[in-house]
Amino acid sequence: MTTQLTADAARLIGFGLRPRLVPARDDTYRGLIRRARADDEFAAVVQAVAAGLDLVVMEISERAGIVVASTEESVFAIRAGDYWRRAGGDGKASERVLHALAHLGAATMAFPRPADLANETYLGRITVDGVEAFVREAAGRLAETAAGNDDADLAAGEPGLEASWRVYSRRAQTGSTGDGRRLSSSTTGIVGRALTFLSEQGLLTRTGDERHGTYRTTPRYRTQVREAGVIMFDELLRLGVTEISDGSATIEVTWTPESLTEL
Amino acid sequence: MLQPATDLGFAQRVKALACTAPLHDLDNRKNQVQTADFSIYQMSELALNTIDLVTLAMDFDAGAPPDQIVAGVAGFAARQAPGRAGDEHLRAARWVLESLLNVGSADRGFRAVYGMTGGDGSYQRFEFDFKLLEEVVGPDGSIFLRATNEAVNVLVGALELDIESAQIAADLRLETLIRRGRLSDAQSAAQSARYRTIQYGEKLRQRLEATERDVRTVDWLREMPRFIAEALEHIAARYRAENAIMTNITEVRDTADTPATKLQAAKLVDVVRDCLRRHEQLQAALQGAGRRFRAQQDRQTFAPGSAVATLDLHAQLLVPVLTRPVDEADPVLAAYVGRSAGVHVPDALRLSDLFTALITPPAERELLGEPVEEPDLDEAPEEPPFPAECYELLDELLDLDPDAPRRLSGLIEDARRLHPELAHLVVVRVVALAAQEINPALRHNLPGVYIAVDDGTPLTDFEYGGADLIVARAAIEKNAPEGSPA
Numbered sequence: 072m073t074t075q076l077t078a079d080a081a082r083l084i085g086f087g088l089r090p091r092l093v094p095a096r097d098d099t100y101r102g103l104i105r106r107a108r109a110d111d112e113f114a115a116v117v118q119a120v121a122a123g124l125d126l127v128v129m130e131i132s133e134r135a136g137i138v139v140a141s142t143e144e145s146v147f148a149i150r151a152g153d154y155w156r157r158a159g160g161d162g163k164a165s166e167r168v169l170h171a172l173a174h175l176g177a178a179t180m181a182f183p184r185p186a187d188l189a190n191e192t193y194l195g196r197i198t199v200d201g202v203e204a205f206v207r208e209a210a211g212r213l214a215e216t217a218a219g220n221d222d223a224d225l226a227a228g229e230p231g232l233e234a235s236w237r238v239y240s241r242r243a244q245t246g247s248t249g250d251g252r253r254l255s256s257s258t259t260g261i262v263g264r265a266l267t268f269l270s271e272q273g274l275l276t277r278t279g280d281e282r283h284g285t286y287r288t289t290p291r292y293r294t295q296v297r298e299a300g301v302i303m304f305d306e307l308l309r310l311g312v313t314e315i316s317d318g319s320a321t322i323e324v325t326w327t328p329e330s331l332t333e334l
Numbered sequence: 335m336l337q338p339a340t341d342l343g344f345a346q347r348v349k350a351l352a353c354t355a356p357l358h359d360l361d362n363r364k365n366q367v368q369t370a371d372f373s374i375y376q377m378s379e380l381a382l383n384t385i386d387l388v389t390l391a392m393d394f395d396a397g398a399p400p401d402q403i404v405a406g407v408a409g410f411a412a413r414q415a416p417g418r419a420g421d422e423h424l425r426a427a428r429w430v431l432e433s434l435l436n437v438g439s440a441d442r443g444f445r446a447v448y449g450m451t452g453g454d455g456s457y458q459r460f461e462f463d464f465k466l467l468e469e470v471v472g473p474d475g476s477i478f479l480r481a482t483n484e485a486v487n488v489l490v491g492a493l494e495l496d497i498e499s500a501q502i503a504a505d506l507r508l509e510t511l512i513r514r515g516r517l518s519d520a521q522s523a524a525q526s527a528r529y530r531t532i533q534y535g536e537k538l539r540q541r542l543e544a545t546e547r548d549v550r551t552v553d554w555l556r557e558m559p560r561f562i563a564e565a566l567e568h569i570a571a572r573y574r575a576e577n578a579i580m581t582n583i584t585e586v587r588d589t590a591d592t593p594a595t596k597l598q599a600a601k602l603v604d605v606v607r608d609c610l611r612r613h614e615q616l617q618a619a620l621q622g623a624g625r626r627f628r629a630q631q632d633r634q635t636f637a638p639g640s641a642v643a644t645l646d647l648h649a650q651l652l653v654p655v656l657t658r659p660v661d662e663a664d665p666v667l668a669a670y671v672g673r674s675a676g677v678h679v680p681d682a683l684r685l686s687d688l689f690t691a692l693i694t695p696p697a698e699r700e701l702l703g704e705p706v707e708e709p710d711l712d713e714a715p716e717e718p719p720f721p722a723e724c725y726e727l728l729d730e731l732l733d734l735d736p737d738a739p740r741r742l743s744g745l746i747e748d749a750r751r752l753h754p755e756l757a758h759l760v761v762v763r764v765v766a767l768a769a770q771e772i773n774p775a776l777r778h779n780l781p782g783v784y785i786a787v788d789d790g791t792p793l794t795d796f797e798y799g800g801a802d803l804i805v806a807r808a809a810i811e812k813n814a815p816e817g818s819p820a
Binding site (some may be wrong): 087088089090126139140141143145146147148149150154164165167168170171172174175176178179182183184185188200204205206208209210211212213230231232233234235236237238239240241242243244245246247256257259268269272273274281282283291295296297298299300301302303304306307310 | 400435437440441442443463468469470471475477540543544550551645646647648650651652653654655656657658659660661662663664665666667668669670671672673674675676677678679680
C-alpha cells in the first residue's frame with residue numbers, strides 16, 4: 072500500500088465530510104468515487120481510513136457521493152446536545168422530544184411508503200407546514216384512540232410519564248409575536264428549524280418559500296434516514312415496542328362497488 | 335352516605351366547567367392590568383363575543399383574520415364604554431384575544447387539574463389540556479384564528495353532547511319557537527344550528543387535508559364513507575328544516591305588526607340564509623371528497639415503487655414513538671437524530687492561523703465596487719454558407735417563366751453544371767419554397783411567388799432523395815385575389 076493511495080482515500084473521506092458537495096459538480100470527487108467502485112484495493116483503504124476516524128461508510132455512489140455516518144464515539148458525531156443548544160431548547164426532555172419529532176416527521180413525510188425509502192431514484196418533497204400538519208395529525212389520531220379508551224388525561228405532576236403525542240398536540244401550531252415574526256417555540260417554528268438544519272447539512276435542498284419553506288430530498292438523505300431508522304427501530308425493540316410490517320402500506324385501502332357509490 | 339363520583343359523566347362536567355374558567359379569569363384579572371383601566375368592561379362577555387366572531391368567520395377553508403376579530407370586539411367594547419377612547423377599546427379587545435390564546439404560555443393553551451375517585455376508592459388527579467382559540471397557518475402563510483371544539487361547546491352550551499342529537503334538538507326548538515312567535519329565542523336557536531354545521535365542515539376539512547398528506551392516515555374504507563353519508567344526511571335534513579323555517583319566518587316578517595318584530599324576523603331570515611349557504615358549501619365539499627381521495631390515492635398509492643421494502647417510517651417509527659412516555663421517547667429519538675442529521679465537522683484551528691486572521695486589517699471596499707469595464711466587442715459579420723456567386727446563379731436559375739414550371743431533378747442537373755455547390759443551395763431553397771405563403775408576398779409587393787408541389791414522382795438522384803417536386807413561379811396579379819395558375 073502506498074502513501075499516495077492512503078492520501079487519495081483520505082481525500083475521498085474528506086469529500087464525504089462536506090455533504091453539500093456532489094460528485095456531479097467536482098471532477099476530482101467523481102474520479103475518486105469511480106475508483107472506489109472499481110478498484111477493490113482502493114475501496115478497502117477507504118474503509119480502513121474511515122474506520123480509523125470512527126466513521127462508517129454507508130454508501131458510495133455517483134448520485135449521492137460517499138455517505139459517511141459517525142459512530143457515537145467519533146469526533147464527527149453530532150451531539151444531540153449541540154443541536155438543542157443551537158435550537159434554543161431549554162434542555163427539558165419534552166423540548167428535545169418536540170425537536171426530534173420534527174426530524175422524524177420530516178423523514179416520514181419525505182418517504183411516506185416503505186418502497187420510497189428503498190428506491191434510490193425517489194425524490195421526496197416536503198414543506199414546513201406539511202410536516203407540521205402530518206405529525207399533528209398522527210398525534211391527533213392517538214388522541215382519538217386515547218379518548219376512546221377513557222384515558223384522555225394525564226395524571227397530574229408526572230411530566231416524564233406524559234405520552235409524546237400529548238406534548239406535540241398541546242404545543243401551539245403557530246403564533247404571532249409582537250414584532251411580526253413567527254413564534255419559534257411553536258411547532259411550525261420547530262419544524263422550520265429542523266428543515267433548515269437538514270438543508271445546511273446537505274440533506275435537503277430548499278426549493279421555495281411556499282408554505283413556510285419547500286424542500287426536496289437529496290440521495291444522501293435517503294441513506295441517512297434508512298440507517299438512522301434501523302438504529303431507532305432497534306432502540307424501540309429494546310423498549311419492547313415492535314410493529315411488524317410486510318412492506319405494504321400501513322392501512323390497506325380496498326374498494327368495493329358499494330363504497331364507491333357512497334361517495 | 336353519598337357515593338363518591340366515579341363515572342365519566344362527572345369528569346365531563348368538571349372539564350366543561352374548566353373550559354369556562356379562562357372567561358371568569360378575565361374579569362378577575364382586569365383590575366390588575368397596569369397599563370390601562372379595564373374595570374368598566376365586562377370581560378367575559380367580550381370573550382364570548384370574540385369566540386362568537388371567530389366561529390362565525392370560520393369558513394370551510396380559512397379562519398378569521400386576527401385584525402378583523404379585534405376590530406369586531408372593539409365594537410362591542412365601545413358599546414360597553416361609549417365614553418372611553420376608541421384606542422382603549424382596541425386595546426381591551428386585543429387584551430381579551432391574547433388572554434383567550436393565552437399568549438404567555440409555551441403551548442398557548444390552558445391546563446386544568448381535576449380529580450376523580452377511582453374504582454378502588456383512591457382519589458387521583460389528572461391534567462386536562464385545552465385551547466379555546468388557536469392560531470393556524472392560512473393557505474397564504476398568514477395567521478388565522480380558529481375556535482376549538484371546546485370553545486364551540488362552551489359557547490353553545492351543549493357540553494360534551496353528540497353533534498347529531500344536539501342538532502335535532504336545535505331544529506325542534508327552532509320550529510317550536512317560531513310557531514309560538516318568540517323570535518329572539520328562535521334567532522339564537524338558528525345560530526346554534528349554524529355552529530353545528532360549521533363543526534361538520536371543520537371535521538371534513540381536517541380529514542381531507544390529512545388525506546392529501548398521506549392517504550393511509552385516514553380510514554377511507556369504513557370511517558370516511560360513513561362520515562360522508564352522515565354529513566349528507568345532516569345536510570338533507572337541514573335543507574328541509576331550513577326551507578320550512580324560511581317559509582314560516584318570511585310570513586312572520588311580512589305580516590308582523592310592530593317594527594321590532596319585523597326587524598327580528600328579517601335578521602332571522604339572514605341567519606337562515608347563511609345556514610343554507612354554508613350547507614351548499616359543505617355539500618359541494620362532501621361531493622368532491624371522493625374525487626379528491628381518489629386523486630390522492632392515484633398519486634400516492636399507485637405511483638410505481640421499488641419491490642424492495644425497508645422500514646415503514648410511519649407505522650414502525652413515528653406512531654410507536656408518539657405513544658411512548660417522554661422519558662422513554664427522548665433517548666430513542668436522540669439516537670435517530672444523531673444518525674440521520676449527518677456529520678458535524680469540528681473546527682481544527684492552528685494558533686498561527688488564528689493570529690494571522692486576527693491581525694489582518696479588514697480589506698477596504700469601495701462603496702460602489704470596481705468600475706465596470708465596457709467589453710470591446712468586434713462586429714463579426716456572418717459568413718454566408720454559400721459563395722456569393724451561387725446566390726446570383728440561383729436567382730437566374732429560379733427566374734422561371736410562370737407558364738413553364740420545372741421539375742426539381744432538372745434544376746439540380748442545371749445547377750451542377752453551373753457551380754459545384756449550387757445544387758445543394760437549390761435543394762435548400764426549393765424545400766423552403768414549399769412553405770411559402772402568398773400573403774407576405776402580397777404585402778411586400780413581390781412580382782410573383784414560388785410554389786413547390788409534390789405530385790408523387792420520386793426523385794432519383796445520387797445525392798438527394800425524396801419527391802421530385804414541381805417548381806413553379808406564380809405571378810401575382812394586382813386586384814386579382816389569386817396568382818395565375820402554374
